[in-house]
Amino acid sequence: MVKLFSALSDETRLRIIKLLGAGERCVCDITAALDMSQPNVSFHLSILKEAGLISDRKDGKWVHYSLAEGDLFSRFLVISICEKYSNDDDSSRLKNSCKSRACS
Amino acid sequence: MVKLFSALSDETRLRIIKLLGAGERCVCDITAALDMSQPNVSFHLSILKEAGLISDRKDGKWVHYSLAEGDLFSRFLVISICEKYSNDDDSSRLKNSCKSRACS
DNA sequence: CTCTTATATAAGTATATATTGATATGATAC
DNA sequence: GTATCATATCAATATATACTTATATAAGAG
Numbered sequence: 001m002v003k004l005f006s007a008l009s010d011e012t013r014l015r016i017i018k019l020l021g022a023g024e025r026c027v028c029d030i031t032a033a034l035d036m037s038q039p040n041v042s043f044h045l046s047i048l049k050e051a052g053l054i055s056d057r058k059d060g061k062w063v064h065y066s067l068a069e070g071d072l073f074s075r076f077l078v079i080s081i082c083e084k085y086s087n088d089d090d091s092s093r094l095k096n097s098c099k100s101r102a103c104s
Numbered sequence: 105m106v107k108l109f110s111a112l113s114d115e116t117r118l119r120i121i122k123l124l125g126a127g128e129r130c131v132c133d134i135t136a137a138l139d140m141s142q143p144n145v146s147f148h149l150s151i152l153k154e155a156g157l158i159s160d161r162k163d164g165k166w167v168h169y170s171l172a173e174g175d176l177f178s179r180f181l182v183i184s185i186c187e188k189y190s191n192d193d194d195s196s197r198l199k200n201s202c203k204s205r206a207c208s
Numbered sequence: 209c210t211c212t213t214a215t216a217t218a219a220g221t222a223t224a225t226a227t228t229g230a231t232a233t234g235a236t237a238c
Numbered sequence: 239g240t241a242t243c244a245t246a247t248c249a250a251t252a253t254a255t256a257c258t259t260a261t262a263t264a265a266g267a268g
Contacts (some may be wrong), residue, residue, distance in 0.1 A: 001189060002115050009109035010256080027215060040257055042216055061214045061265050073184055079175055087106060103214085114226080131245060142225055146246055151225095165235050165244045207244085 008077065012036070012044050014085050016018035017067070019094060020054060021082030024066040032097030033090045053078060062103045111155035112181065116140070116148050118189050120170070123198065125186030126142030126160060128170040137194045157182060166207045 007013060012034065019025055019033055031041045045065055048054045067078055072078040111117060123129055123137055135145045149169055152158045159172040171182055188208065 001118060001185070002113055005109050005113035006255095009106055009113040011106050012256085014105060028213090032216095037258065038215070039217080039259085043256075046216085063215060073188075076180070081105070084177075110225095116226085132243090135245095136229080141228060142245070143247080145225075150246085206239065 004051050004053075004074065004077075007047050008046070008081070010047075011046070012040075013048055014081055015087050015090055016041075016044060016048060016065075017053065017078055017081050018085045018087060019090060020065060020067050022091075024057075024064045026062045026064050026103040027095070028062070028095055028101060028103055029097045030065065030102055033094035035089075035093060063101075108155050108157075108178065108181075110160070111151050111157055113171055114148070114151075116144075117152055118185055120130040120145075120148060120152060120169075121157065121182055122189045122191060124169060124171050125182070128161070128168045128197070130168050130207040132166070132205060132207055133198055133201045134169065137198035139193075139197060148176050155171060161185055165196075168207075 002024075006019075013032055019030060025033075027038065027041060027045065030045070031038045034041060036038060043056065045056075049056060049065075052070050053064050053068055053074060057064045057066070069075075070078075106125070112121075119138055120134060123134060128131055129137075131142065131149065132147060135142045138145060149158065149160075153160060153169075153172075156174050157178060158169050160170045161170070173179075174182075
């Protein structure tokens with residue numbers, strides 16, 4: 001339970017959950033949307049994955065992350081975050097990234 | 105939202121919420137139940153209070169803390185914690201403390 | 209095979225957080 | 239008044255966390 005709340009107690013990770021709420025994304029798109037260094041994004045993704053909140057799928061060079069099917073409580077938290085949290089800058093950066101890449 | 109999850113991402117603070125789930129408690133009883141230093145307990149109480157999860161009431165020498173009336177989301181979290189989390193050692197220490205004091 | 213792209217990991221650093229011990233405040237008892 | 243008890247705050251320290259730079263791995267493209 002501490003691990004779950006710890007995973008959610010960081011703005012970057014809430015932004016990632018919000019992004020994934022709109023559907024599966026590869027690391028490069030998440031990195032572009034967050035406008036952060038790739039190792040840092042990988043670091044936050046690993047924490048969310050470790051907490052059981054997201055899952056990954058390998059596809060060639062790319063790794064696609066999406067919201068995980070967790071227990072009722074975790075899913076309620078994720079849904080609440082997607083509903084309450086918003087970051088327009090992230091989504092506009094994401095759109096530009098998706099247009100210029102082959103990963104999706 | 106980050107502040108809320110941060111407040112919940114610590115075992116000591118989950119223990120405090122669980123204790124307060126059974127009713128209002130003064131700092132000395134919480135300190136006894138947690139078996140921790142009093143300044144440390146005050147520190148954690150201040151974080152929970154700042155996050156809007158608990159509220160306090162002065163009564164002479166004593167300060168009594170209890171779960172706050174928050175928004176729906178906060179209350180859901182607190183209820184879930186009280187339901188999922190348990191620490192038998194805390195409650196037995198609490199009982200002994202309450203027997204030997206005048207604060208409640 | 210070499211080059212590039214996507215991602216993860218490791219080492220180092222900076223900042224944040226938890227904890228303790230000492231002290232201050234404020235209320236009650238004597 | 240002084241002494242005592244309950245709580246909060248401060249200073250110092252230890253540990254955890256976020257972030258960066260550099261590097262490793264692994265998959266395609268040429």
